[in-house]
Amino acid sequence: xxxxxxxxxxxxxxxxxxxxxxxxxxxxxxxxxxxxxxxxxxxxxxxxxxxxxxxxxxxxxxxxxxxxxxxxxxxxxxxxxxxxxxxxxxxxxxxxxxxxxxxxxxxxxxxxxxxxxxxxxxxxxxxxxxxxxxxxxxxxxxxxxxxxxxxxxxxxxxxxxxxxxxxxxxxxxxxxxxxxx
Numbered sequence: 001x002x003x004x005x006x007x008x009x010x011x012x013x014x015x016x017x018x019x020x021x022x023x024x025x026x027x028x029x030x031x032x033x034x035x036x037x038x039x040x041x042x043x044x045x046x047x048x049x050x051x052x053x054x055x056x057x058x059x060x061x062x063x064x065x066x067x068x069x070x071x072x073x074x075x076x077x078x079x080x081x082x083x084x085x086x087x088x089x090x091x092x093x094x095x096x097x098x099x100x101x102x103x104x105x106x107x108x109x110x111x112x113x114x115x116x117x118x119x120x121x122x123x124x125x126x127x128x129x130x131x132x133x134x135x136x137x138x139x140x141x142x143x144x145x146x147x148x149x150x151x152x153x154x155x156x157x158x159x160x161x162x163x164x165x166x167x168x169x170x171x172x173x174x175x176x177x178x179x180x181x
Contacts, residue, residue, distance in 0.1 A: 124171070127171040131163070138156075
């Protein structure tokens with residue numbers, strides 16, 4: 001038969017097992033704490049890196065915004081200066097155009113002194129009509145005096161020619177003086 005196991009031995013084994021379980025629990029608690037601390041340190045380091053990255057990103061965005069604002073301000077200044085230079089160039093160009101127009105107007109005025117072909121033709125036609133009207137009685141009289149000497153007739157022709165020439169010169173003079181004014 002089997003011999004009964006002494007109570008002391010059972011108690012000692014129980015105690016040993018209880019001690020072993022307690023130690024294992026203690027070791028498990030210690031290990032759990034160590035793992036928890038390790039996890040917390042890793043999480044803390046990750047959080048610190050994340051916060052540092054967030055801060056760096058925020059600083060980079062702020063710097064970028066400042067750089068863009070400075071670039072826009074510089075662009076605005078450049079546009080303002082360019083507008084001013086463009087206005088100066090247009091003013092100078094306008095002055096040159098005004099000078100050219102003044103010179104052209106002056107030349108037109110100077111050229112206005114001279115009689116054009118059409119103006120001269122019109123004035124000469126008026127003068128011819130005027131002379132014909134004035135000389136018609138004279139021509140009629142001369143035609144009625146055909147019996148007189150041809151020398152007298154020649155004298156009248158010269159006289160009419162001279163009067164026509166003088167009239168033409170006078171009308172040209174008046175046309176030139178009227179255009180000059």
